[in-house]
Amino acid sequence: MVVLSKPAIELEQLSIANNCSTLFPGVPLVDLSIPDSKTQLVKACEEFGFFKVINHGVPFEYMRDLESEALKFFSLPLPDKQRAGPPNPFGYGNKKIGQSGDVGWLEYLLLNSNTEADFNKFSPFSVCVLKNYVSAVKKMAFEILEMLADGLKIQPRNVFSKLVMDEQSDSVFRVNHYPPCPDLGESNGSRNLIGFGEHTDPQVISVLRSNNTSGFQICLKDGNWISIPPDHSSFFINVGDSLQVMTNGRFKSVRHRVVANSSKSRLSMIYFGGPPLSEKIAPLPSLIKGEDSLYKEFTWFEYKKSAYKSRLADNRLGLFEKINVAS
Numbered sequence: 001m002v003v004l005s006k007p008a009i010e011l012e013q014l015s016i017a018n019n020c021s022t023l024f025p026g027v028p029l030v031d032l033s034i035p036d037s038k039t040q041l042v043k044a045c046e047e048f049g050f051f052k053v054i055n056h057g058v059p060f061e062y063m064r065d066l067e068s069e070a071l072k073f074f075s076l077p078l079p080d081k082q083r084a085g086p087p088n089p090f091g092y093g094n095k096k097i098g099q100s101g102d103v104g105w106l107e108y109l110l111l112n113s114n115t116e117a118d119f120n121k122f123s124p125f126s127v128c129v130l131k132n133y134v135s136a137v138k139k140m141a142f143e144i145l146e147m148l149a150d151g152l153k154i155q156p157r158n159v160f161s162k163l164v165m166d167e168q169s170d171s172v173f174r175v176n177h178y179p180p181c182p183d184l185g186e187s188n189g190s191r192n193l194i195g196f197g198e199h200t201d202p203q204v205i206s207v208l209r210s211n212n213t214s215g216f217q218i219c220l221k222d223g224n225w226i227s228i229p230p231d232h233s234s235f236f237i238n239v240g241d242s243l244q245v246m247t248n249g250r251f252k253s254v255r256h257r258v259v260a261n262s263s264k265s266r267l268s269m270i271y272f273g274g275p276p277l278s279e280k281i282a283p284l285p286s287l288i289k290g291e292d293s294l295y296k297e298f299t300w301f302e303y304k305k306s307a308y309k310s311r312l313a314d315n316r317l318g319l320f321e322k323i324n325v326a327s
């Protein structure tokens, strides 16, 4: 069993009240092979900012092969893993998340998913296995974004997808490993240990695949946290902050977190589709239609710079909201 290095961080620091209900069966499930999926995608982005997809076209072998390479990597001795470099921003990280003091019960690899040079530099994975997986997931993200534009009846249909397909897109790939946390025994049933603290993802879209270990939770509009039943053959999609802005708040960037498990390890792989650094992010005029624009225009570079200085749980979009005074 893999054990995280001796904690400089006390477990109590990561402890949160177990205020989450049981597994939630009501998560939108979208079958990408059916003709009406675009309408369901739009509804899911409006109501939850989150949904699960099936019939997504990504071969299961691609997921299985990358997962098995990742497990092999995380089972190495710590000094070997640290050779993948500290995460500034890319590389191997252990418990510390970002540069602002956040911590979690996990270890991870962060890779730049756009340039092959970086794939090779920081990645301990076989280039072919990583490329197969990331290219297939990226294609799926592209298709979902085009269906969303169609579902919203906006033109051109690549208005969202072009952001993540551009050669200069600033996309990130992350593999998170949450070892079991035995201290979370029965005596501690009223508490949970934070694997990855609550946050929203800053990019346009996030595509998550995990093994069959639970732990992922989303926050509903009423503030209640719900656990998402894991499913290793499906993908879970999050709306990111940038897509919330482009849709002038019509799609919600979902607040989510991961809680550690007492007996099973969780392995997740997430593709974060981001725009080119110079891309201007602002509500699309066709989605404002007589309403006020809720956000100031910013470049992805400006947003990213500000986001990467923030704490995980911060409301990063707050700084970019417009104060609209009723006339």
Ligand SMILES: C=C1C[C@]23C[C@@]1(O)CC[C@H]2[C@@]12CC[C@H](O)[C@@](C)(C(=O)O1)[C@H]2[C@@H]3C(=O)O
Residues within 6 Å of the ligand: 089, 097, 098, 099, 100, 102, 110, 172, 174, 199, 200, 201, 202, 203, 272, 307, 308, 309, 310, 311, 312
């Ligand atoms: C605390 C932080 C970690 C993070 C950068 C940040 O300052 C705030 C956003 C965090 C996040 C969440 C989604 C992705 O996992 C991530 C890679 C990203 O783009 O924004 C992480 C950042 C990180 O782990 O460096």
Ligand SMILES: O=C(O)CCC(=O)C(=O)O
Residues within 6 Å of the ligand: 174, 176, 196, 201, 208, 210, 216, 256, 257, 258, 268, 270
């Ligand atoms: O590891 C997970 O399941 C989700 C982690 C996450 O939300 C993130 O890395 O941004």
Ligand SMILES: [Fe+2]
Residues within 6 Å of the ligand: 199, 200, 201, 256
């Ligand atoms: Fe996230």
